Amino acid sequence: MQELPEVTDPRIIDGRKIAQGIEADVKRGVEEFIKEHGIRPALATVLVGEHPPSKLYVKLKHWACKRVGIISEDHKLPQETTHEEIIELIATLNKRHEIHGILVQLPLPGHIDEREVMMHISPEKDVDGFNPLNMGKMLIGREGFVPCTPKGIIRALEEFKIEPHGMEVVVVGHSNVVGKPAAMMLLNRNATVRICHVYTRDLKSHTGEADILIVATGVRGLIKADMVKEGAIVFDVGITWQDNKVYGDVDFDEVLPRVKLISPVPGGVGPMTIAILMEHTLMAARMQR
Ligand code: GUN
Numbered sequence: 001m002q003e004l005p006e007v008t009d010p011r012i013i014d015g016r017k018i019a020q021g022i023e024a025d026v027k028r029g030v031e032e033f034i035k036e037h038g039i040r041p042a043l044a045t046v047l048v049g050e051h052p053p054s055k056l057y058v059k060l061k062h063w064a065c066k067r068v069g070i071i072s073e074d075h076k077l078p079q080e081t082t083h084e085e086i087i088e089l090i091a092t093l094n095k096r097h098e099i100h101g102i103l104v105q106l107p108l109p110g111h112i113d114e115r116e117v118m119m120h121i122s123p124e125k126d127v128d129g130f131n132p133l134n135m136g137k138m139l140i141g142r143e144g145f146v147p148c149t150p151k152g153i154i155r156a157l158e159e160f161k162i163e164p165h166g167m168e169v170v171v172v173g174h175s176n177v178v179g180k181p182a183a184m185m186l187l188n189r190n191a192t193v194r195i196c197h198v199y200t201r202d203l204k205s206h207t208g209e210a211d212i213l214i215v216a217t218g219v220r221g222l223i224k225a226d227m228v229k230e231g232a233i234v235f236d237v238g239i240t241w242q243d244n245k246v247y248g249d250v251d252f253d254e255v256l257p258r259v260k261l262i263s264p265v266p267g268g269v270g271p272m273t274i275a276i277l278m279e280h281t282l283m284a285a286r287m288q289r
Contacts, residue, residue, distance in 0.1 A: 152272030
């Protein structure tokens with residue numbers, strides 16, 4: 001894996017440091033939970049197929065479980081698994097009392113309807129926040145289990161004491177995993193929110209007005225310096241793998257001199273996402289007791 005230099009520039013959001021803080025709290029919470037209930041919180045992961053980045057992300061999630069004392073159960077299914085087989089596995093995991101959280105790693109192979117799969121994860125075990133009930137609760141401002149990456153972004157803003165109320169937020173990318181929930185969670189905090197996407201006509205005219213810019217497209221280096229407002233806060237959620245290295249959606253070196261804060265790739269929102277997943281698994285265990 002890529003070696004990351006120590007973050008010394010105050011403009012760079014050190015996602016690993018924020019994640020370590022969250023994980024330390026979760027670890028303490030897990031110990032208390034065990035003392036009180038005599039059982040350990042447990043997360044089941046489901047990985048379908050051989051998508052190399054997904055395999056790595058799931059591995060990182062299992063390592064995080066180990067660090068905080070959560071049991072992790074690994075379900076690996078072949079690429080040709082049918083929709084019915086996945087639903088059956090989820091039904092079994094839903095029923096097992098000793099499993100508190102269920103995570104189905106996305107993307108799933110093309111022949112499987114991801115949205116349908118998400119509907120089958122019990123809302124109480126939906127630590128990723130992708131079940132429509134949890135998504136709907138978020139939409140009406142009752143945030144429970146919400147998608148982990150946007151929650152990590154909110155946590156980072158809190159860490160830097162940035163209050164989104166009244167700020168101009170531009171989200172680039174309209175996925176269910178990041179773009180839409182990030183927009184909704186910032187709207188819940190009274191930001192003025194715009195969502196741009198692949199069909200947006202003049203991207204720069206929008207991004208250039210953002211106080212907070214969140215980019216989650218998977219297009220390497222999409223955001224250049226002239227698309228970013230002076231003093232903006234930039235969250236780069238994109239990941240492109242090239243020659244065993246990962247790159248973000250933001251042209252980091254070019255954009256850095258203009259920003260107030262920026263999350264790097266790697267070492268930005270990735271570790272925070274995983275730490276929030278740990279927090280959600282503990283939260284699920286507490287709710288089920
Ligand atoms: N694929 C990319 N990001 C995520 C995530 O946050 N959760 C899951 N389950 N799959 C993903």
